[in-house]
Amino acid sequence: MASELLQLLVDGLTIGVVYVLLAAGLSVIFGVMNVINFAHGELFALGAYFALALIAPFGGSAFFLALFVAPLLVGIIGVGIERFTVRPLYGRNPLYHILLTFGLVLVINDLIYLIWEPGSVTLPLPELLSGSIAALGVTASVYNLFIIVFGALMAIAVWALFEFTKYGLIVRAGAQDRQMVRNLGIDIDRYYSLVFGMGAALAAFAGIILGGYQTVNPAMGMSVIIPAFVIVVLGGLGSFRGAVVGGLFVGLVQTALRTYAPIFEGTGIFVLMIGVLLVRPHGLFGTDAADEHTGNLLSGPRGGFLDPQTRTRLGLAMVGLLALVPLGAGTLYSTYAVTLVIEIIIWGLFALSLDFVMGYTGLVSLGHALFYGLGAYTVALGLAHVSQSAFVVLALAIVLSAVIAWGIGFLSIRVSGVYFAMITLGFAELFYNMLGQLDITGGSDGLFGLSTYYGLAGVGVELDEIAVFLGPVAITGQSLFYYIALSALVASFLLTRRMLNSPFGAVLKSIRENEQRATFIGYETTVYKRRAFVVSGALAGLAGGLFTLNAGYATPSLVDWLNSGEVIVMVILGGMGTLYGPIIGSGIFFGLEELLTGFTDRWRLVLGTIFVLFVILLPGGLVSLPSRLAPALPVTPGRGPNPEPEPESNPDPEPATDVDDAHTRGDD
Amino acid sequence: MSADPLLSVDSIDAGYGDTQVLRDLSFSIEAGEIVSLVGRNGAGKTTTLRTIMGILQPTSGHVTYNGADISALDATETAQQGLALVPEERRIFPDLTVTENLELAAHGGTADDSLSVTEALEMFENLRERAGNAGSSLSGGEQQMLAIARALVSGADLVLLDEPTEGLAPYIVQDVMDIVAALNERGITVLLVEQNVQVCLKLADRNYLVDQGQIVYEGTAAELEANEDVLDRYLGVTA
Numbered sequence: 001m002a003s004e005l006l007q008l009l010v011d012g013l014t015i016g017v018v019y020v021l022l023a024a025g026l027s028v029i030f031g032v033m034n035v036i037n038f039a040h041g042e043l044f045a046l047g048a049y050f051a052l053a054l055i056a057p058f059g060g061s062a063f064f065l066a067l068f069v070a071p072l073l074v075g076i077i078g079v080g081i082e083r084f085t086v087r088p089l090y091g092r093n094p095l096y097h098i099l100l101t102f103g104l105v106l107v108i109n110d111l112i113y114l115i116w117e118p119g120s121v122t123l124p125l126p127e128l129l130s131g132s133i134a135a136l137g138v139t140a141s142v143y144n145l146f147i148i149v150f151g152a153l154m155a156i157a158v159w160a161l162f163e164f165t166k167y168g169l170i171v172r173a174g175a176q177d178r179q180m181v182r183n184l185g186i187d188i189d190r191y192y193s194l195v196f197g198m199g200a201a202l203a204a205f206a207g208i209i210l211g212g213y214q215t216v217n218p219a220m221g222m223s224v225i226i227p228a229f230v231i232v233v234l235g236g237l238g239s240f241r242g243a244v245v246g247g248l249f250v251g252l253v254q255t256a257l258r259t260y261a262p263i264f265e266g267t268g269i270f271v272l273m274i275g276v277l278l279v280r281p282h283g284l285f286g287t288d289a290a291d292e293h294t295g296n297l298l299s300g301p302r303g304g305f306l307d308p309q310t311r312t313r314l315g316l317a318m319v320g321l322l323a324l325v326p327l328g329a330g331t332l333y334s335t336y337a338v339t340l341v342i343e344i345i346i347w348g349l350f351a352l353s354l355d356f357v358m359g360y361t362g363l364v365s366l367g368h369a370l371f372y373g374l375g376a377y378t379v380a381l382g383l384a385h386v387s388q389s390a391f392v393v394l395a396l397a398i399v400l401s402a403v404i405a406w407g408i409g410f411l412s413i414r415v416s417g418v419y420f421a422m423i424t425l426g427f428a429e430l431f432y433n434m435l436g437q438l439d440i441t442g443g444s445d446g447l448f449g450l451s452t453y454y455g456l457a458g459v460g461v462e463l464d465e466i467a468v469f470l471g472p473v474a475i476t477g478q479s480l481f482y483y484i485a486l487s488a489l490v491a492s493f494l495l496t497r498r499m500l501n502s503p504f505g506a507v508l509k510s511i512r513e514n515e516q517r518a519t520f521i522g523y524e525t526t527v528y529k530r531r532a533f534v535v536s537g538a539l540a541g542l543a544g545g546l547f548t549l550n551a552g553y554a555t556p557s558l559v560d561w562l563n564s565g566e567v568i569v570m571v572i573l574g575g576m577g578t579l580y581g582p583i584i585g586s587g588i589f590f591g592l593e594e595l596l597t598g599f600t601d602r603w604r605l606v607l608g609t610i611f612v613l614f615v616i617l618l619p620g621g622l623v624s625l626p627s628r629l630a631p632a633l634p635v636t637p638g639r640g641p642n643p644e645p646e647p648e649s650n651p652d653p654e655p656a657t658d659v660d661d662a663h664t665r666g667d668d
Numbered sequence: 669m670s671a672d673p674l675l676s677v678d679s680i681d682a683g684y685g686d687t688q689v690l691r692d693l694s695f696s697i698e699a700g701e702i703v704s705l706v707g708r709n710g711a712g713k714t715t716t717l718r719t720i721m722g723i724l725q726p727t728s729g730h731v732t733y734n735g736a737d738i739s740a741l742d743a744t745e746t747a748q749q750g751l752a753l754v755p756e757e758r759r760i761f762p763d764l765t766v767t768e769n770l771e772l773a774a775h776g777g778t779a780d781d782s783l784s785v786t787e788a789l790e791m792f793e794n795l796r797e798r799a800g801n802a803g804s805s806l807s808g809g810e811q812q813m814l815a816i817a818r819a820l821v822s823g824a825d826l827v828l829l830d831e832p833t834e835g836l837a838p839y840i841v842q843d844v845m846d847i848v849a850a851l852n853e854r855g856i857t858v859l860l861v862e863q864n865v866q867v868c869l870k871l872a873d874r875n876y877l878v879d880q881g882q883i884v885y886e887g888t889a890a891e892l893e894a895n896e897d898v899l900d901r902y903l904g905v906t907a
Binding site: 166169170172173176177179180181182183184185186187188 | 721723742743744745746747748752753755759761762763764768771772773775776777778818822
C-alpha cells in the first residue's frame with residue numbers, strides 16, 4: 001500500500017511539474033498584462049517540436065542542448081508575439097485578446113501540421129536518462145526523476161527571479177497597479193515583452209519534458225491548455241504560488257483518479273475548480289487587489305455604429321435577401337448553399353444568445369456550448385422517447401435549457417470576470433464528459449437516426465412530404481426547414497431587442513457599465529444577471545435543438561470547448577453588444593471557412609491570420625466599419641494594457657451616415 | 669521671485685472625452701516653494717495634477733518644467749524628469765512590502781536618488797518598524813507616509829501631493845504636515861492640492877484658488893486668511 005502511494009506520488013509529481021511550468025507562465029502573463037493567452041498550449045507544443053528538430057541530426061545526446069535552445073527560440077517567438085500582436089491591443093477590451101490568441105492557436109497549430117508530420121513521434125532521450133531505478137518497492141524511470149528535479153529547480157529559479165531581482169519587483173508591482181508603476185517613472189511596457197517571452201519559454205520547457213515522457217504530437221497543445229487554465233484559476237490568477245500549488249495538486253489528483261476512479265479522470269479537475277471557486281471566488285491564492293483590473297473583462301466602447309433607421313432598413317433588406325436563398329437552390333447555385341446558410345442561421349442564433357449575456361451584462365460565458373449541446377440532446381432524446389413532434393421537442397429544449405441555465409447561473413454568477421468564464425467552462429466540460437459516458441446519451445457516439453414531423457399531438461407532416469409552390473419553384477425538405485430556422489432567428493432577435501428596450505434591459509446595461517452603482521441604486525444585480533443568463537441559455541438551447549432537427553444527430557463534440565470559443569469569436573468578430581453583429585459574425589466565420597477550405601488545405605492558417613489582422617486593424621468589430629471609413633476619427637495608440645480608465649471617454653460618438661458598403665449589413 | 673519658475677502651467681485646457689474640466693488655467697511655482705491649489709470638490713485640482721504629470725494630455729496650452737516643455741510627455745517620462753505624484757488614493761502596492769515599495773521607487777524616477785531606501789526608512793520612523801510588512805497591512809496614515817517616502821526615494825525635485833491629509837485623524841494630519849515641511853527643507857518643491865484650507869494656510873508660501881477649472885485668486889497665506897470674501901465665496905469657510 002505504501003509503495004503504491006509512493007508510486008502514485010512519483011507519477012503525479014511528474015505530470016504536476018509539467019503543469020506547474022505551463023501554468024506559471026500563463027498565470028503571470030495574465031496577472032501582468034491581462035492577456036488570456038489561448039496560444040500558450042501551442043507554444044508548449046512548439047517547444048517539443050523545436051526540440052525534436054534540434055535532436056534529430058545528433059541523436060539522443062543532443063537532448064540537453066535542445067532543452068535550452070528550444071525554449072530560447074520559443075521565448076524569442078513569444079517576445080515577437082507580444083511586440084507585434086499583443087501590444088497594439090493594450091488599452092482595448094481584453095476580450096480582443098481572446099480573439100487574437102484564438103487566431104494564433106489556428107496559425108501556430110496549422111504551421112506545426114505544415115512543417116512536421118501529423119502523427120505522434122517519440123522524442124529521443126539521452127542514454128543518461130534512460131533506464132529505471134527501483135527502491136522501496138517503487139520503480140521510477142530515471143527520466144521521471146529528472147523531470148521532477150529539473151522542474152522543481154526551474155520553478156525555484158523563476159520564483160527567485162520574481163522575489164529577488166529588480167525585474168521581478170517591477171513585474172510584481174505591475175501586476176498590482178500598472179499606472180502607479182508608470183507614475184514612478186518606470187517604463188513598464190518594456191518589461192511586457194520579457195514577461196511574455198519568459199512565459200513562452202517556460203511553456204516550451206514543459207512541452208519538451210512532457211514530449212520526452214509521452215509523445216510529441218500536433219494536438220498536445222490543445223490537450224493541455226484547458227487543464228492549464230483550470231490550474232491558473234484554481235491557484236488564483238496572476239499568483240505564481242497558486243500556479244505551483246495548483247499544478248502539483250492537479251497532477252496528483254489526475255493520476256490518483258486514473259488509478260482508482262478512471263471514470264472521473266476527465267471531470268475530476270473541473271469539479272475541483274468549481275468547488276474551489278464557490279468557496280473562494282478568487283482561487284486559492286488570488287487576492288481582491290488583483291481582481292480590480294482583472295475582474296472585468298469588458299471595458300471600452302461597444303455597441304453598434306449605425307443609426308436605428310439605417311439599421312432597420314438594412315435589416316429588413318437582409319431578411320428579405322435571406323428569404324430568397326432557397327428559391328435559387330438547385331438552379332442558380334447548388335443546394336449546398338441552403339445547407340451552409342442554415343448553419344450560419346443556427347450559429348447566428350447561438351451567437352446572438354451569447355451576446356445577450358456577454359455584450360449586455362458583461363458575463364463572458366466560456367461554456368455556452370453546454371446549452372447548445374443540451375438543446376441538441378433534449379431534441380434527440382425527446383424525439384426518441386417523448387414525441388416526434390418537432391415543436392414539442394423544441395419547446396422541451398428551450399425549457400430544459402432555461403432551467404439548467406438558472407441552476408448554473410445560480411452557482412456561477414457569484415464569481416465574476418475570468419473566474420465566471422472558467423466556471424462556465426467547467427460546467428460545460430462536466431456535461432461533455434457525462435455525455436460521453438452515459439448510455440442514455442449514446443456514449444461517445446451520440447444519438448443517430450431520428451425521425452420527426454412538424455405538427456402537434458400526432459398530427460403533422462414530414463418536411464420531405466410537403467412542397468410549397470412559389471411560381472415555378474417547389475420548396476420542400478431542407479428548404480422548408482430553412483424558413484423555420486430563419487423565423488426562429490428573427491423571432492429571437494425581436495424578442496431580445498424588445499427585452500433590452502424595456503426597463504429590464506436598462507438595468508442590464510447599467511450593470512455592464514457599473515455594477516456597483518446599479519447595486520447602490522437598489523437593484524439586486526445577481527438576480528438580473530441570472531435572468532439574462534436564463535434567456536441566453538434558452539436561446540442557445542433553441543439553436544442546438546434546431547441543429548439536431550436539421551442534422552438528425554447529436555454528439556458530445558457539440559459541447560466541445562472549441563465551440564464555446566468559436567461562438568465568442570463570432571460575437572467579437574461581428575461586434576459585441578449589438579445583437580445583429582454576432583449574426584454577421586457567424587456569416588463571416590462560416591463564409592470564410594467555406595471560401596478558404598475551397599482552395600487550400602491550410603485554411604486554418606489563413607483564417608487565423610485573418611483573425612489576428614482583424615483584431616489589430618479593426619478593433620470595434622465589423623459593425624464599426626462604416627464609422628471607421630468615415631474620415632478623421634481620432635485614434636489613440638495603445639500604451640500598455642488598461643491605462644487608467646478615464647471617466648466617460650467615448651472617442652467615437654459619430655454615427656455613420658454612408659450606406660454604400662451594403663455587404664457588411666445584418667438583420668434588424 | 670525670479671523670472672524663471674521651476675514649473676509653469678500656461679493656459680492649459682484639459683478634460684475627459686467631451687467634458688472639459690480645465691479652462692485656460694495658468695500658474696507657476698518657484699524652486700523651493702510650497703504652493704497650494706485649494707478649491708471645492710470638482711473644481712479641477714486633481715485634473716491639474718494629472719495633466720502636469722502627463723497621465724492626461726492638455727488639449728491646448730503648455731506645461732514647462734526647468735525650462736523644457738513637458739506637455740507632451742507621458743507619466744513615465746514626466747517622472748523621469750524629476751516630478752513625482754503622490755495620488756489621493758496613495759496607491760501603495762498592496763502585495764509588496766514597505767521596503768519593496770521604496771526599492772521600486774528607487775528604480776524609477778531620476779537617476780540621482782536624493783534619498784536612499786535606508787535613509788528614507790530612517791527619516792520615517794513608523795515605516796522603519798514596518799519595513800517587512802505588506803503595503804496592504806498599513807494604516808491610512810502609514811500609507812500616506814510611504815507614498816511620500818516613495819516620491820522622495822525616486823529622486824523627485826517637485827512633488828505633487830494630492831490631498832495628503834484626506835481621511836486622516838487630526839494628530840496624523842500634523843505628522844503629515846511636519847513631513848511636508850521637512851521635505852521642503854531638503855530643497856524639494858511642493859505642489860499641494862487640498863480641500864483643508866487650514867493645512868494650506870499653515871504650510872504654503874502661496875495659494876491658488878481653483879474654481880470651475882480656472883484660477884480665481886492668488887495670494888500668500890496671510891492674504892488669503894484676511895480675505896473673508898474669497899474664503900466664503902469659493903470655499904464656504906470662515907477663517
